[in-house]
Amino acid sequence: MRKTATIIAALTVCLGLSAQVVEDFPDEYLDTVKLRVSDVVNDVSTIGINFGGTFTGMNFNPAHSQHRDFYPGHISIMYSRYEKMFDYLPNFGFMIGLEYGHEGYHFKENKETGNTFVFYKERSEAIKMSVIEVPFLGMIHFDTRYTKAYADIGIYGGYRLGIERFGPLVEEKYRYDWYDTDIRWDYGFQGGAGFALVFSPIEISVGAQLRYGLSSIFTPDSQFPEGSGYEDRNQYYYRFAYPLDIMITFGVHFELGKRYGKTRKALKQEAYDI
Numbered sequence: 001m002r003k004t005a006t007i008i009a010a011l012t013v014c015l016g017l018s019a020q021v022v023e024d025f026p027d028e029y030l031d032t033v034k035l036r037v038s039d040v041v042n043d044v045s046t047i048g049i050n051f052g053g054t055f056t057g058m059n060f061n062p063a064h065s066q067h068r069d070f071y072p073g074h075i076s077i078m079y080s081r082y083e084k085m086f087d088y089l090p091n092f093g094f095m096i097g098l099e100y101g102h103e104g105y106h107f108k109e110n111k112e113t114g115n116t117f118v119f120y121k122e123r124s125e126a127i128k129m130s131v132i133e134v135p136f137l138g139m140i141h142f143d144t145r146y147t148k149a150y151a152d153i154g155i156y157g158g159y160r161l162g163i164e165r166f167g168p169l170v171e172e173k174y175r176y177d178w179y180d181t182d183i184r185w186d187y188g189f190q191g192g193a194g195f196a197l198v199f200s201p202i203e204i205s206v207g208a209q210l211r212y213g214l215s216s217i218f219t220p221d222s223q224f225p226e227g228s229g230y231e232d233r234n235q236y237y238y239r240f241a242y243p244l245d246i247m248i249t250f251g252v253h254f255e256l257g258k259r260y261g262k263t264r265k266a267l268k269q270e271a272y273d274i
Helices: 002-023 231-235 264-273
Strands: 044-055 058-061 070-085 089-106 126-143 147-166 185-199 202-213 240-255
Touching: 044 089, 044 202, 058 089, 070 126, 070 240, 089 147, 089 240, 126 185, 147 202, 185 240
Parallel strands: none
Antiparallel strands: 044 070, 044 240, 058 240, 070 089, 089 126, 126 147, 147 185, 185 202, 202 240
8 A cells, every 4th residue: 555655646746847847948938849850751652643755766776867756645654662771771662653655766867968868678767656665663762851852773664556657768558567577575774863842642743764675676687688789788787776765754643651750550560569
């Protein structure tokens, strides 16, 4: 009984001291106190949609002068996951999704001759291809409460859905069709950087990416077949054309969790630990 009375007395004294401490701070001081908010980003996911366009081009061998045509209609749905590396560094993540866009080329006119280079087989001054792709990118990001800067790099795989060829020499049969030497599977590297304004749970971003294909748009050395009169050129060049595109995008993303502060998972873990 004496032990219980001692505990009650001690608690009463502590509560009295605590109340006295609070009363010692005037309202003017308490109004100026700033509570520190955690600046560490939680493990959080986002899902979003991006719109934009593509500046198309190719890496040719041998090299050819080109225009970079801009084709609007790039669209993607992306899932992003931001995680702590080694459960400590909060600046990393990954992104995966589905993209639809364009690839192609457009040869420049020779100012001296007034002619535009065309492939012997395709006879195209320019082509436009629609493609669908799945990118998988690693990310690094730097956050403030209302902004985010990020960079990403990774790989992609895809398929060339359709084609349109331009120029007066194009065979009508193949203007919207594929040659047997065309390659429709697409894959390569992709990476870029961007900036976002964050108004949780919404993020509004603008970004640019470079896409470099490792799948030539035609079977190498297939442009000058036997009997064309140009087949001797294959002795000097290994002919290929790899896509080299620049994508500009604007996106809206939605956070699928709490960006700062304690999440439900963290609160449950604390309760479990207690």
